[in-house]
Amino acid sequence: MAEKKNVSRRDFLKTSGIAAGALVGGGIIGGVIGANTRQDTAAPSGGEAGQSGGTETTESVRGLQFFKNQQEFAVLQQATERIFPEDDLGPGAIGLGIPFFIDHQLAGSYGENSREYMQPPFQEGEATQGYQSRLKRNELFRQGLQKMQQEAQGRFEANFVDLEAEQMDEILTAFQDDEVDMQGANAQFFFRLLRQATLNGAYADPIYGGNQNMDAWRMKGFPGHRPSYINEIESEDFVEFDPHSVGDMLS
């Protein structure tokens, strides 16, 4: 069960004395020992390591571009893992590198709302009029993750990352049902954003830092970038392909 693995991973982190943000997802340790990207992510999430031979690259060093506080990042890791958990099909959010994907997105135009209309006056409207908050996505994420931590303390007197899976789900559901107060924003919108960002990180091309080893594409049967299906489009049978990243075009 995914829940059990989550717990055991947290136990490992506690006993190892290494901050969760540095280890889960494998970046820093993996980088230090020079393991390849696949092994970095597969090892801590309990998957099989190295089955198709990734290459050693400096990209295997992972770090944070937006979050400064490792506790906030750890909340993000656990929350996304609950949304997209590891199971018998394959890795979950942490194993896929989704928290790093989200961190990197929050540091750039996505997080800064650079292509959204952000002129005042800001005023609340009908749900059909869409999001009207003054908060940028990266501000919303920080507040939302801090609120999750506060909810964990308030409800269970524990850190979010130390909660049982069901307790994390209870808090996530409270956000989904808009039962948590946020400042200048609403919890339901934050939950939807978090959920969508998790799916973005799962299934975006690995050039963005998630979908490690294209494992989410493998689970789903999506081949990624292929130039043509003209020879297969009339096939009566389902055709399986080894996936390719659009980044392959540059190498």
Add this chain to the structure above:
Amino acid sequence: MATTLDKVDVVTVGVGWTGGIIAAECAKEGLKVVGLERGQERSTEDYSMVHDEYRYAIRYELMQDLSKETITFRNSRDQKALPMRQLGSFLLGEGLGGAGTHWNGQNWRFLPYDFEIKSMTDAKYGADKLPAEYTLQDWGITYDELEPYFDKFEKTAGISGEDKNPFWGKRSSDYPTPPMKKTPLLSKFETATSNLGYTPFMMPSANLSEAYENPDGQQIAACQYCGFCERFGCEYGAKTSPEITVVPAARATGNYDIRFNANVVEVMKEGDRVTGVRFIDTVTFEEFIQPAEVVVLTSYVMNNAKLLMVSEIGQMYDPETGEGSLGKNYAYQILPGATGFFDDQMNVFMGAGALGMTIDDFNGDSFDHSDLDFIHGASISMTQTGSRPIASNPLPPDTPSWGADFKKASIENYTRTLSVGGQGASMPHRDNYLSLDETYKDVYGVPLLQLTYNFTDQDRALHKYLTEKAVEIMEEMGAKTVVGRSPISDYDIVPYQTTHNTGGTIMGGDPATSVVNNYLQHWDMENLFVVGAGNFAHNGGYNPTGTVGALAYRCAEGVIKYSKDGGSLV
């Protein structure tokens, strides 16, 4: 101080399909044309790494930068309109080719019924078939009059199709290229709809079935079925777009220049003529005046209407009195349909934007509406456009939207789900219209366009009826679980629906109830033309581009005539 540029014969505001067609036709006739495009130059080479769902489909790489300009929206007049701060319901294009770059390539001619909808509905069902608040009107042109222009656009674009639909208008010639490949998935739809007594046919497609040279000498390549069309540009030059056809044709004459990063903020006028346009360089914010003998507004629906409004050309529509025409008859589309869950995995990730089969048995007036509380209908299609994994997470009923069960179900069903969808026609309503916002402005200080829009009882009735038809088809296709789309309530600008916005600068036969005549020439200013889906007096049951292309060729003919003879063209 604005810099005044050398006068040209024709200036177009925007360079997508309409701007490109006007430019190509006028430049071939020897007119000096300048296209002002607020986005950037781009070409097939820019799409070589386009198979990137996140960048293009989720983060909207090719779409309008809303930080500079958006619209405001409300459902009804008693609400305060607020800005559409993020893209959602529809995707506004930007850059060379406009929406013609990121379209799917589904290319239709509106039905003969569409152009004479008021007369034909009244004649068959009586004048009170719909209540008076539905502001239906004829378009001031018939299908037969527009047919040569449809034909011309299809030959420019090399459309792939088959003339097997008994319900559409008579064609003067067959499609320039044969239909696309009929895949096993499309065959499922074909068999099911045939069993139900309908008449399926291959969707007319601008993803070409074979390489083609158009009458202008431009080459279009053969589609590779890679599954990345809508929201993307084509890396093969196999999805017909302005930048591989009419734009190079115009440039080849030597009479055409495009100025990029040029955001027009005003149509300048003197008495009953326009004199040119004022634009701002989006990079330097320098201001320019481009004088011209003829101005053609060729931007998207929203911006064409906005430019007329801020330039105070024409009479604003007033929903209280029904007077005025500018902003009137904004329409959209409604999307009935059904999703089917199957046992076997299917190649849903392969495809092309216009790879599909359609029935028109419930479109236009193909079926009797005597006992129905709506008019018109929808084309019903099954397309195989290429499902992509971020956006496609199909869930059977009662599946949670996150967590372990979500993950399992969305992965299981990604390759085991098909959809049948209708493009439901949208009838104009007194309370659905475009105007100028009084609070919010764009980055250049110009008021934003304001949209007041909601679904109507006609829409809800049409949606319900057509969804039932789609469910029957999906059941006949053998899905183990079939889910019809939920009934519609209020229009919501958040989720993506369709980029088939229409109206606001409608065409017609009467200056009191339309903005432009049937050459798309402005009723009040004879050297001003306004062309695009904004000319539609209502929205039909198909994608708009084929009809927009035809109107653009009609408009080009008008501009050329006007340049020679002057005066009103009607």
